[in-house]
Amino acid sequence: MPALVEEGRAKVNLSLRVVGRRADGYHDLESVVAFADCADRLTLEPGGELRLATTGPLAAACGETSDNLVFKAAKLLADAVPNLKLGAFALDKVLPVAAGIGGGSADAAAALRLLARLNNLSLDDPRLRKVALATGADVPVCLFSRACDMTGVGEQLLPLALPSMPCVMVNPRVPVATKDVFQELGLRNGELLVGATDVLEAPAWPEQGGSIADWVEVLETVANDLEAPALRIEPVIGDVLGALRSSAGVKLARMSGSGATCFAIYGASAGAHAAAETIRRDHPGWWVHAGTLS
Numbered sequence: 001m002p003a004l005v006e007e008g009r010a011k012v013n014l015s016l017r018v019v020g021r022r023a024d025g026y027h028d029l030e031s032v033v034a035f036a037d038c039a040d041r042l043t044l045e046p047g048g049e050l051r052l053a054t055t056g057p058l059a060a061a062c063g064e065t066s067d068n069l070v071f072k073a074a075k076l077l078a079d080a081v082p083n084l085k086l087g088a089f090a091l092d093k094v095l096p097v098a099a100g101i102g103g104g105s106a107d108a109a110a111a112l113r114l115l116a117r118l119n120n121l122s123l124d125d126p127r128l129r130k131v132a133l134a135t136g137a138d139v140p141v142c143l144f145s146r147a148c149d150m151t152g153v154g155e156q157l158l159p160l161a162l163p164s165m166p167c168v169m170v171n172p173r174v175p176v177a178t179k180d181v182f183q184e185l186g187l188r189n190g191e192l193l194v195g196a197t198d199v200l201e202a203p204a205w206p207e208q209g210g211s212i213a214d215w216v217e218v219l220e221t222v223a224n225d226l227e228a229p230a231l232r233i234e235p236v237i238g239d240v241l242g243a244l245r246s247s248a249g250v251k252l253a254r255m256s257g258s259g260a261t262c263f264a265i266y267g268a269s270a271g272a273h274a275a276a277e278t279i280r281r282d283h284p285g286w287w288v289h290a291g292t293l294s
Helices: 069-080 103-118 126-135 139-144 178-185 196-200 212-219 227-233 236-245 269-282
Strands: 004-013 017-021 027-046 051-055 087-092 148-152 156-159 165-171 250-255 262-266 287-293
Touching (some): 004 103, 004 165, 027 103, 069 087, 069 103, 103 126, 126 139, 139 148, 139 156, 165 236, 165 269, 178 227, 212 250, 227 236, 236 262, 262 269, 269 287
Antiparallel strands (some): 004 027, 017 027, 027 087, 148 156, 165 287, 250 262
């Protein structure tokens, strides 16, 4: 059987509200999630035991194979599905690690899609959904890699009709651990950050056909609640936001996820590419991508 290939597209949190911390320690979130046109590439050679090889410009940042979410997702699915066919994974790693864009989660989701194809499983198979959530909070949304409103601990997904948005994504090549950002946020078990009134008055997202301007107008009314604690941990995030917010034609700029990657939305692709070139010139050590979110 020929090798199977999937892309692990970068996830971007256009908004991220922390509703509160549950009694079990997990945080309830509400986030508008989009996906970028930059991605890792995952290949599966069917047959034999489960294996994983990592290559690409950022392979060294992936750590031990046993800790990789591709490996974790595959093992969990093998435990859930009797006689699951496995094989050798090869990951071409181009997305920054611990960057707030779900790179590891996107890779794990790509692994689940590959194994689903190999084993004739539907992506709606409840075992696949359960394994995705057990692998990581961002894996369920990455499984389908389509724009949605994500709530709960990542398991509740409402599809959204997002237009194609020209964007620039920038990472200062400084890893930020999600657990450290939530620790800095400082919520106690059972503590709410968003009250019942805030939930009832949550913004209504634009319907099918909504323009970039429509989306930016609504997104400006919400924020990323993790931006402030992440800035306290890594102040360089402020430099990234400053570079994006000072660029010509920018409509909205903020941090994605728990950082340190930040993004900016533009009205036209030419503006995004011009901004990216300027940022690359001024900050040659940063990771910069100009493309689209959808």
